Amino acid sequence: MSEKNRTTAVASGASIAVLAGGVGASRFxxxxxRMHQPADVTxxxxxxxxxxxxxxxxxxxxxxxxxxxxxxxxxxTGWGRAGESWRVLTELGRLGGQDWFQLGDLDLALHLYRTQxxxxxxxxxxxxxxxxxxxxxxxxxxxxSDDPIRTRITPAEPADAAEIDFQDxxxxxxxxxxxxxxxxxxxxxxxxxxxxxxSLEHSAVVVVAPSNPFVSIGPVVDVPGVRDIxxxxxxxxVAVSPIVGGASVKGPAGAMMRELGHEPSVVGVARxxxxxxxxxxxxxxxxxxAPAVLDAGMSPVVTDTIMSxxxxxxxxxxxxxxxxxxxxxx
Amino acid sequence: MSEKNRTTAVASGASIAVLAGGVGASRFxxxxxRMHQPADVTxxxxxxxxxxxxxxxxxxxxxxxxxxxxxxxxxxTGWGRAGESWRVLTELGRLGGQDWFQLGDLDLALHLYRTQxxxxxxxxxxxxxxxxxxxxxxxxxxxxSDDPIRTRITPAEPADAAEIDFQDxxxxxxxxxxxxxxxxxxxxxxxxxxxxxxSLEHSAVVVVAPSNPFVSIGPVVDVPGVRDIxxxxxxxxVAVSPIVGGASVKGPAGAMMRELGHEPSVVGVARxxxxxxxxxxxxxxxxxxAPAVLDAGMSPVVTDTIMSxxxxxxxxxxxxxxxxxxxxxx
Numbered sequence: 001m002s003e004k005n006r007t008t009a010v011a012s013g014a015s016i017a018v019l020a021g022g023v024g025a026s027r028f029x030x031x032x033x034r035m036h037q038p039a040d041v042t043x044x045x046x047x048x049x050x051x052x053x054x055x056x057x058x059x060x061x062x063x064x065x066x067x068x069x070x071x072x073x074x075x076x077t078g079w080g081r082a083g084e085s086w087r088v089l090t091e092l093g094r095l096g097g098q099d100w101f102q103l104g105d106l107d108l109a110l111h112l113y114r115t116q117x118x119x120x121x122x123x124x125x126x127x128x129x130x131x132x133x134x135x136x137x138x139x140x141x142x143x144x145s146d147d148p149i150r151t152r153i154t155p156a157e158p159a160d161a162a163e164i165d166f167q168d169x170x171x172x173x174x175x176x177x178x179x180x181x182x183x184x185x186x187x188x189x190x191x192x193x194x195x196x197x198x199s200l201e202h203s204a205v206v207v208v209a210p211s212n213p214f215v216s217i218g219p220v221v222d223v224p225g226v227r228d229i230x231x232x233x234x235x236x237x238v239a240v241s242p243i244v245g246g247a248s249v250k251g252p253a254g255a256m257m258r259e260l261g262h263e264p265s266v267v268g269v270a271r272x273x274x275x276x277x278x279x280x281x282x283x284x285x286x287x288x289x290a291p292a293v294l295d296a297g298m299s300p301v302v303t304d305t306i307m308s309x310x311x312x313x314x315x316x317x318x319x320x321x322x323x324x325x326x327x328x329x330x
Numbered sequence: 331m332s333e334k335n336r337t338t339a340v341a342s343g344a345s346i347a348v349l350a351g352g353v354g355a356s357r358f359x360x361x362x363x364r365m366h367q368p369a370d371v372t373x374x375x376x377x378x379x380x381x382x383x384x385x386x387x388x389x390x391x392x393x394x395x396x397x398x399x400x401x402x403x404x405x406x407t408g409w410g411r412a413g414e415s416w417r418v419l420t421e422l423g424r425l426g427g428q429d430w431f432q433l434g435d436l437d438l439a440l441h442l443y444r445t446q447x448x449x450x451x452x453x454x455x456x457x458x459x460x461x462x463x464x465x466x467x468x469x470x471x472x473x474x475s476d477d478p479i480r481t482r483i484t485p486a487e488p489a490d491a492a493e494i495d496f497q498d499x500x501x502x503x504x505x506x507x508x509x510x511x512x513x514x515x516x517x518x519x520x521x522x523x524x525x526x527x528x529s530l531e532h533s534a535v536v537v538v539a540p541s542n543p544f545v546s547i548g549p550v551v552d553v554p555g556v557r558d559i560x561x562x563x564x565x566x567x568v569a570v571s572p573i574v575g576g577a578s579v580k581g582p583a584g585a586m587m588r589e590l591g592h593e594p595s596v597v598g599v600a601r602x603x604x605x606x607x608x609x610x611x612x613x614x615x616x617x618x619x620a621p622a623v624l625d626a627g628m629s630p631v632v633t634d635t636i637m638s639x640x641x642x643x644x645x646x647x648x649x650x651x652x653x654x655x656x657x658x659x660x
Binding site (some may be wrong): 021052053054055056057060085087088089090092093094096105106108109112113115116118119130131134170295 | 382383384385386387417418420421422424425426427428437438439440442444445446447448449460461464531622627
């Protein structure tokens, strides 16, 4: 890629923080680091999906970002490793073990590494940095917090349904049930991981990646302090809508918005984000809703937001940064 | 195998308890269950080698017994699974993780299963029973205790050497260092697992398998209560010497005896076991030492004890039970 292509409205060398979930954020980041110096990009990643299974510490969003940026992602699923094998899980199933969460052999190695290092006293951010280095990543990868934050879902039915773990909802039940509420257990006392506050305060631009507003971006902005920092600089915070044409590009975001009483559209996204982000990048398919986004308090930027191939992600990243022209912090 | 071959001096239908370590005990047990009804055999297995790595609960001796009796053992090493693959460990090494303890893909599945079940509150003996059933084992497999017992080794040098974990000594250092002492952390408060006391009290015969007297049999007989039960019935307790010709058949037993101040011979074994076992099965190579074994307080039975092939193990088991003719409890 030529230097010319790296030039954007946000100056080369400007630092960029990206609030990230899993698949959508990873694709956006892959585009971003192709048109902006990776060393100037910090991804601040959701840990609300993290959980423990078979004794292993699993961080799905951090891993999806890692695998995607290392070009090791399974292109068919958007998660997990390319060229993955399933010898352990197959044997585990034969033993009668829990095999509902797909853990391939290569993927397992990463969980073994993280779990061992955590047991030795390393923080999640420390281990994340080690893993990023192993995979040759040039951007900075941070969990939003080193403290445990666990997303819990209360199903809509029955009326007295007990809260369940996020992965039970998301994977075991394939997010096929309606929900009543979402809670981030532990977030009240969670502290931003080292580097998070600095990145959010000093980056030229903060991007909210196209991730689920409730269960990906929610556990990031609800870490005490984060929302306030963003609100105070909302003019240089830009979000990319994960909702296109009234439905989520991937996953349950659209259904969740409806079930939790929000309009399942880019306008609903704008109402959720307006407090802490000034600009919303939205899809051409929703161009008629741009005035309503403006009414909701965000400056709309209309473009193609679908990232089927990396080149589309590069274009989306370029448009997103271009929208911050003149708004970026020096 | 014909019914005739199953007939022994110890009546068919008589229950047999076997105190077991890893490789040697597994080979003996494989012979035993070919000449005596497996349903009448209870293996009471050392857990002092158990440890946690990568967050996984690993029980090497229980697994070696399981794999051997299921005919799933790697015949070249005597531990681990036949047809094993190493995809996870190879990737873990690439990530810079700890790959000194050889955990194959199939083997890992078992550790994931055990760890998950333990995290759900299942006891080690409960999980062991589930695993034995998965592998189609017909004998009863019991950890000597559900409470944690951890073998610790103090190296002989330097004079102020700190205690190390057993697996650090045994695997990481390939038992290539001299030792000063052995301790079983936690054993003072460990209780025999459900079924252990009943088996030791009511079996017609108790066999001490040819395992390391210090680090395999030691953590079994030192569980409070076990040694006393055996001592009170020592006439019907028979041990098979793991020492042949002044050296251990496998592993560091011979070197350990010397380093810990014992005679590294079958006579040294007799002195260690005489308190709780009346009979010692010893190898033909040591026949000249039979009088000394008798002097040490054990009745010697001289036979071939090397178990290179299963048929030799069957013969050794038959001789061992035959030696108990007239001594077995009714």
